[in-house]
Every structure is written in C-alpha cells, then in structure tokens.
Amino acid sequence: MGMQPVLNVEDIKAVETRLSDAGVSISELMHRAGGAAAQEVLRLGDVSRAVVLAGFGNNGGDGWVAAEELKAAGVDVRVVTPCEPDQLHSDLARMVAKAAVEAGVVYVVGPARDELDVLLGGCDAVLDAMLGTGFHDAPVAPLSIWIDALNSSGARVVSVDVPSGLSAQTGHAPGAVVVADVTITMLALKPGLLSDDGRDVCGSIVVAPLAEQTAKLVYEADPVAWRCEATDYLDVLVPPTSVVDKYSRGSVLVVGGSTRFPGAAIMAAKSAARAGAGYVTLAVPEPIANLCRTHLLEIPVVGLPADADGTFSNEARAQVAQLAERRSAVLVGPGMCVTGGTVGVVSTLLESEAPLVIDADGLNSLARLTSNRLDEFPELLRRKAPLVLTPHRRELGRLVGLTDATPNSLTSALEAARRIVWADGGSELVVVAKGTATACVGVEIAMLPKPGPACLATAGSGDVLAGITAGLLARGVETESLPTLTAFACEVHGYAASIAQERFGTRGVMAADIIDCVGLAVDAVEDRAAFSGADDMAPSDEDDARN
Known part of the structure; x- marks a missing residue:
C-alpha cells in the first residue's frame, strides 16, 4: 500500500460529477456509501441493536440507506430524524428514506433529550449521519443536542464521511462535534480529517472508494497532498553495511x-x-x-x-x-x-x-x-x-x-x-x-x-x-x-x-x-x-x- 491521496472538499465534488459522467450516478454513490457505512458498523462486532442519527441532507441519506442494509442484516435499527422523511431537504435523501420506511425501518422524529438518551443507551452502535463534508459552522439545535447526547452515551460510533460538527476541509470544530471510533470517508481522504480537531475526533479512518474508476479520477483531480505509508x-x-567510517556516515x-x-x-x-x-x-x-x-x-x-x-x-x-x-x-x-x-x-x-x-x-x-x-x-x-x-x-x-x-x-x-x-x-x-x-x-x-x-x-x-x-x-x-x-x-x-x-x-x-x-x-x-x-x-x- 503506497501513499493515499488527500483531496479538498471541492475536488471531491468534482470527482462525484465525473463519476456520474462515467455512469455511476449520485443515487448509486449514495447507495454504495450507505452500504459501506453499514458494513463498517457490522465490523465493530456484536451489533444486534443500532441507532442511525440522520440529518437533513445527503449525509442523512447515506444513513437511511445504511439503516435499510442493517435491518436486512438482522440488526434491530432505529433512525432518529429531525423531520418526517418527506420533509428532508435533499430530493435523493427523501427517496432513500421513503424506500427504507417501506422496507420496514422504524424511525423516530425529533425525540426529546431524555428519550434520545434511552435510545442511545440501549444500543450496541450508533451511525452518525448528521452533517457531511459541506458543513463548516457550529451545529445548531436539534443536531447540536444530539451530538452532545451521543458523546455522553458512551456508545460505539461510526461517522459517515466526517464526524458531525467537524469541517472536513479545515479540521476545525467551532461547536459541538461527534467523537467517533471509526470514520468511513467516501472516495478519498480530506485535509480536515487528518489535522487539528480532526485528529481528536475521527478515530480510525477508513476510505471507501465506492467505484472502480475512483482511484484514476482522484489522481486526475490533483490531490492537495498525499498521506505517507511506511x-x-x-x-x-x-542499505546496512559494516564498511563505514565516521565521515562516510x-x-x-x-x-x-x-x-x-x-x-x-x-x-x-x-x-x-x-x-x-x-x-x-x-x-x-x-x-x-x-x-x-x-x-x-x-x-x-x-x-x-x-x-x-x-x-x-x-x-x-x-x-x-x-x-x-x-x-x-x-x-x-x-x-x-x-x-x-x-x-x-x-x-x-x-x-x-x-x-x-x-x-x-x-x-x-x-x-x-x-x-x-x-x-x-x-x-x-x-x-x-x-x-x-x-x-x-x-x-x-x-x-x-x-x-x-x-x-x-x-x-x-x-x-x-x-x-x-x-x-x-x-x-x-x-x-x-x-x-x-x-x-x-x-x-x-x-x-x-x-x-x-x-x-x-x-x-x-x-x-x-x-x-x-x-x-x-x-x-x-x-x-x-x-x-x-x-x-x-x-x-x-x-x-x-x-x-x-x-x-x-x-x-x-x-x-x-x-x-x-x-x-x-x-x-x-x-x-x-x-x-x-x-x-x-x-x-x-x-x-x-x-x-
């Protein structure tokens, strides 16, 4: 395994567009991302009950897909959502949320803090799909409250793309931020995952390429940096040698x-x-x-x-x-x-x-x-x-x-x-x-x-x-x-x-x-x-x- 490319967030968007041009639609990417996230939750081991904290946008859509996958794998899963599925901001997220509900995924809309604490306290793992790579401010209610509840719960956490509240570009977390055990990030690494607050909150980082064309397109996107491997x-x-003196060294x-x-x-x-x-x-x-x-x-x-x-x-x-x-x-x-x-x-x-x-x-x-x-x-x-x-x-x-x-x-x-x-x-x-x-x-x-x-x-x-x-x-x-x-x-x-x-x-x-x-x-x-x-x-x- 050689160096891993690191892309700016805007370049990740360009890779998504080029994947779409190559026949891998944004919808297909969301389904693959959700599937990869679900697999990462299962890899934690001993997961019979899980909670998915889903936001308003496409990051939340990944969470809904993951919830459907986890249910299919026999996990008792609950999606916590800030609004009814048909009120989600993203067209794509609305579509996958509707599909998950039709598949029998149970969801809870805007729970009170004590209700959320009970949900999080009784599960084996939590998937954080609240805020994605486009986010760069301090989270506001209700998501800021959910983040605090999650960090207080002691639950094992997998974050989708980036821990919610962290800027994937700058590595800054000006407000509440999820402290994850694992971050599964899509397509390529981003600078903020590797620096500043990102070092404290990402846990172990897993990259999900999502498509066979990804490596080539990421390379062509001119990575901003490369993370070294041994x-x-x-x-x-x-090369070691015994034929040496103090000057030759x-x-x-x-x-x-x-x-x-x-x-x-x-x-x-x-x-x-x-x-x-x-x-x-x-x-x-x-x-x-x-x-x-x-x-x-x-x-x-x-x-x-x-x-x-x-x-x-x-x-x-x-x-x-x-x-x-x-x-x-x-x-x-x-x-x-x-x-x-x-x-x-x-x-x-x-x-x-x-x-x-x-x-x-x-x-x-x-x-x-x-x-x-x-x-x-x-x-x-x-x-x-x-x-x-x-x-x-x-x-x-x-x-x-x-x-x-x-x-x-x-x-x-x-x-x-x-x-x-x-x-x-x-x-x-x-x-x-x-x-x-x-x-x-x-x-x-x-x-x-x-x-x-x-x-x-x-x-x-x-x-x-x-x-x-x-x-x-x-x-x-x-x-x-x-x-x-x-x-x-x-x-x-x-x-x-x-x-x-x-x-x-x-x-x-x-x-x-x-x-x-x-x-x-x-x-x-x-x-x-x-x-x-x-x-x-x-x-x-x-x-x-x-x-």
Whole structure:
C-alpha cells in the first residue's frame, strides 16, 4: 500500500460529477456509501441493536440507506430524524428514506433529550449521519443536542464521511462535534480529517472508494497532498553495511545559539548525531562555546565572533563559509536570535554548496532579509544543493506576509508553503510546514507523514526535528526524493516522542528526552518500511474499501 491521496472538499465534488459522467450516478454513490457505512458498523462486532442519527441532507441519506442494509442484516435499527422523511431537504435523501420506511425501518422524529438518551443507551452502535463534508459552522439545535447526547452515551460510533460538527476541509470544530471510533470517508481522504480537531475526533479512518474508476479520477483531480505509508520511505533507506567510517556516515555542521538560547543549538547538534551522522560540529558565538562543550563530549564546538549581545557578529560570516565547505549537511537557526549578524550568516550559508536546513531564527532572519515576502525573492533560494525550511505556522505566516492572518489549518499552511516552493520552482527546495499535521511540500508533491503524539508540543521539539533532518540529509539524497526524506525525518521525530512518552508520561516529555530516543526511532521506522515493503510483495485478500 503506497501513499493515499488527500483531496479538498471541492475536488471531491468534482470527482462525484465525473463519476456520474462515467455512469455511476449520485443515487448509486449514495447507495454504495450507505452500504459501506453499514458494513463498517457490522465490523465493530456484536451489533444486534443500532441507532442511525440522520440529518437533513445527503449525509442523512447515506444513513437511511445504511439503516435499510442493517435491518436486512438482522440488526434491530432505529433512525432518529429531525423531520418526517418527506420533509428532508435533499430530493435523493427523501427517496432513500421513503424506500427504507417501506422496507420496514422504524424511525423516530425529533425525540426529546431524555428519550434520545434511552435510545442511545440501549444500543450496541450508533451511525452518525448528521452533517457531511459541506458543513463548516457550529451545529445548531436539534443536531447540536444530539451530538452532545451521543458523546455522553458512551456508545460505539461510526461517522459517515466526517464526524458531525467537524469541517472536513479545515479540521476545525467551532461547536459541538461527534467523537467517533471509526470514520468511513467516501472516495478519498480530506485535509480536515487528518489535522487539528480532526485528529481528536475521527478515530480510525477508513476510505471507501465506492467505484472502480475512483482511484484514476482522484489522481486526475490533483490531490492537495498525499498521506505517507511506511513503504514510501524505501527510496531513502540506507542499505546496512559494516564498511563505514565516521565521515562516510555524513558530517553535519550546526550553526546557532546565543547567550540567551544556548540549549537550542546543543539539542540540535545532539539530534543530528543521534539521527546517524558520523561527525557533527557545532558553531556558536564565542561567549557560549565553553558552556556548549560541557554538554557535548563527542561533538566539537567552534566559537565564532560575537557582538556584545552574545549573538553572531558580521565577522562570523567568513568562518561559517569555511566550516560549511565539504559538509554533508548544514543546519542554521536554532537559538540564534535575529540580528544583522545572524541575517548575514544565513545569507552566507544560502550561497554555500552544502545541503542546508534552515530552522527557527534562521527562518526569522530570512523573513527580515525579504521584508516578510520570501515568495517574492525566489532568486535568494535558488541553489544546486538541497534546501529545507522547517517553519511552524507562525514562522510560515511571517515568511509570506501573513503576520495578521497566520495559517490556522493544514489547508492554509499548504497554500502558504506552496507560495514559496512554486515561486522558486526547483526540486531542491522543500518546506516542512509544521503543525498538528505536518506537510512536507515540494514543487511536485506535498507529503503528510504520520503525525507524532501531542507531547511534541514542547519547547525545543522543533530544534530536535531540525537536527534529525540535518542528520538524515547528511546521508545524501536525490533532490526528487527530498520531500520523502523530510517526511521520514518527521516520522522518526514522532516515533521518538512516542518512545519518550512511554518513559516520561504524556505531559512529562521534554525535548532532551526525545533526543535520547532518536536512534531507536530511526531503526524502528526503517524496519517498519522494510517489512511493509516485503508484505506488499505478498498476495493479499484485504478488502479494497479498507485503506
């Protein structure tokens, strides 16, 4: 199983239209969607009584079809509807609801809260078919009350297409939202299911293609991003060998730090070493060099000229350029602060021939250098060697002039990152747009690595990711594989955090704890990719609807 396409909601509608043109009508799609939803309820196991919460539109229509299918499978099913079936907003939903009633499906119109509580408390599973992918506001009564009742019931929940109350596009839930155990989404993944509030409420996500033409049409719809699977990393794995020395494993230069933030540079250097680089050097302002040496027994520390405020001075540029020569990868930015001197250091490294990762204050220096419009200075980023920018959403907004409208969703982060990579137009540039769902955005593709746990939201975590990225980049990579390599770095980061969480608890993890687990995480993610690749070679009878 390779990457899974992610489509914007408007593109899903276009796929539906093209399926209709190909002979699969919207009515047929509703029947297949309802059937797929019913099967997902039955897969929960031990379902003898079920409740379907059906809304006014086509999502509710899917629910009515599912109810008829569940009844045919011997399940005692009740549909809860806000109005009589002949008053539903959608013509198609009215048609399938009428068919379900004629087939003997029992329904309840607008029950009182206590009546609904009894219904939900006495069933084995609930199908949430209240609000679909077109919804993006806060739910209103009665559906907002139903959502609260459902979440309070403790029932097992399967949501159709998207948990009701969640925007399938932005991942935001401004009001009441269903917390599902399983979300069965139709045709393809949507951005909101994978990011922000979607991560908390979707449960496990199952994709139902609904038609054999779907895969081709989804691909032609130009997916906004692709969700990574383990096998996608096979291209960037390094074959194991004992014929190796510290230089052949890659050499990394980390440039950063200040008297105010010495720890960020130290953590980034350690992370690069833990990610597998054989030789790491840390270059910092001279006033903190001895402090850094006491924390880094294995990593040489070079003190560079500094201004009175303990940051790099302009005189540091020549030494930085010299140190960057013949390095397998360079990382600049962690803990560096933004001054005339640090802006000069970043500018110097952009002119170097080494693969380069720019993070934290390196990015803020870029923003200052371009007056917050990096997308209008593509010549600054054009270079032969790989370039990776690793902004979180606020830094990303700063880079493209969105300081008053910081990207607040996966969708808006993808749009902002693409302004940078498309202005540059070269395959040597990737923007790693960090967030609840991180996107590794290149000129041809945006990849969504498996997200890590919430304990990554801690000071210094970004410095660790930057170090991992530089350490892996030092292995060497073809520019067309750069999005894959950065996605691999993100998965290593997330896996290391999961290991650390086992040791220190969900809220107790600090960035240094993640560093200690990086080496184990590299091995684990590589092993998973290798084993998944072997599994893909074997025949499988797995149901195509379960992706």
